[in-house]
Amino acid sequence: MNRQRTVARRSAVAAPVRAKLYDNILETIGNTPIVKISDRLAPKGVEVYAKAEFFNPCSSVKDRLALAVITDAEQKGLLKPGDTVVEATSGNTGIAVAMVCAQRGYNCVICMAEPFSVERRKIMRMLGAKVIVTPKAGKGTGMVAKAEELCEKHGWFLCRQFENDANPAFHASTTGPEILTDFAGKRLDYFVTGYGTGGTFQGVGRVVKAARPDTKIVLLEPEAASLIASGTKTERKSTGAPKGSHPAFAAHPIQGWTPDFIPKVLEDAQAMDLYDELVPISGPEAIETAQKLASTQGIFTGISGGASMAGALKVAAKAPKGSVILTMLPDTSERYMSTPLYESIAADMNEEELEIAKSTPSFQLLPGEEPVLQA
Incomplete structure (x- = not known):
């Protein structure tokens, strides 16, 4: 009986397998999973989901x-x-x-x-x-x-990622339809996203709004660099590239979000009137939320992912009971080792870890003492 339960449990948590052969690595881009966030982080009474873009082959959207x-x-x-x-x-x-x-x-x-x-x-x-x-x-x-x-x-x-229409078009043909497929027959009350180029926001936003106009889109930007909230436009060259730095920009730790100008792709999305609410996110809350995603959910994402989830949790805190919220996790945590995300993460054993190490006699590596192998 116990063996049957073990087999059933393993089957229930088995990871999905892409059961096909691919001609090259680029064919594996897209079709990323959407994962529910447990109430160890998300408030009870609402459902919060994250689209895990770090499942792409080079670990980002x-x-x-x-x-x-x-x-x-x-x-x-x-x-x-x-x-x-x-x-x-x-x-x-x-x-x-x-x-x-x-x-x-x-x-x-x-x-x-x-x-x-x-x-x-x-x-x-x-x-x-x-x-x-x-x-x-x-x-x-x-x-x-x-x-x-x-x-x-x-x-x-x-490439001109900040101006190139192929950027949002690809999200409109892949990311957006993936979301609609995964939420077919299910509520989706809010879609929450930050912006780098604005490609995800524009591409997904226009597809979701067309198919599900009641879904509210919440756009996030760094509190320290509230370019959209300022109401000031970016001056552009004939190519669409910025002429100079935006006056509302200040340095912020959310790498990948909000350069020191409003990208043309994002400006085009603004003209489409796609977002219902604009929410600022601070650097500290982005870092704290990324760390909580790791320690409470086993989800390993970077500062921008933490910022996105922080925004989703802000929406969840005031959303009606039963609401369903989706956000994007743009990348993985491993490319942030030298950033503030890891400043509080020590390489050496702390006092609690040292006490655990000393609780048995063998193989001890204690500061200032000779290594102990077999006791």
Whole structure:
């Protein structure tokens, strides 16, 4: 009887398997799972779900963007074998572009501002990209300007993630329909998301609003960099790229969210009147929520994922009983090791861990003492 229960329990929690063979890694992009958040974090009386984009092959939602932009360029005849692809990025898009270039056989150059985590530089270089680090004082607009300058000089292809319509179009054809399929026959009262380029917000937003107009869309942005809340527009070049830094921008720790300008893709979404509420998220609450997702749910996401969930929990706290809320978890925690997300996470044993170690006599490694093997 006990054996039967064990087998049944294992069957109940077995992970789904993608039972097919793939021709290449890019075919595994998308179809990411949606996971319910337990009441150890979510308030009782509502259902909170997260779409886990770290299930993409390079562990972020930006895998979708990179595949979309490069495939679109190929279809338009803008790329040929051996060409060089360039992008300006805080990291996740650069990692994704490097992956797609590695698989498709393009050279890759990434421009990234100095403050973003060094892990991301190493991952991109591991994928074969050249990483050009731009000065901190230049902010996001500086890395964008450097990418443009390099492309003008060398005739390289610039992805233009912040202006490229292929970005939201891919979310409209993949991410949005995935959500509608997963919630078919079920309530979906709120969709909560932050913005980097605005691609997820625009693409998913327009699909969800068309199919389920009663679903409220909540847009999040950093409290320290409330660009949309300011009401001030970004000045643009003829390409749609920003002319300069937005006056409402201030440095914030939510990497991947809100550069120092309003992206053209996001501005286009604003014109579509897609969001019902704008909610600010502070850096500390984003970090705290990412840590709680790990320690209470076993969900391993970065600061932007913590910020997204913090927004979803704010919505949940005031939503009517029975409400169903979905948010996005854009990436994984592992590319934040050198950021404030891990400042409170020690590498060495703390006092409690040392006491556990000393509770049995063998194999002790205690500070200031000789290692003990067999007692």
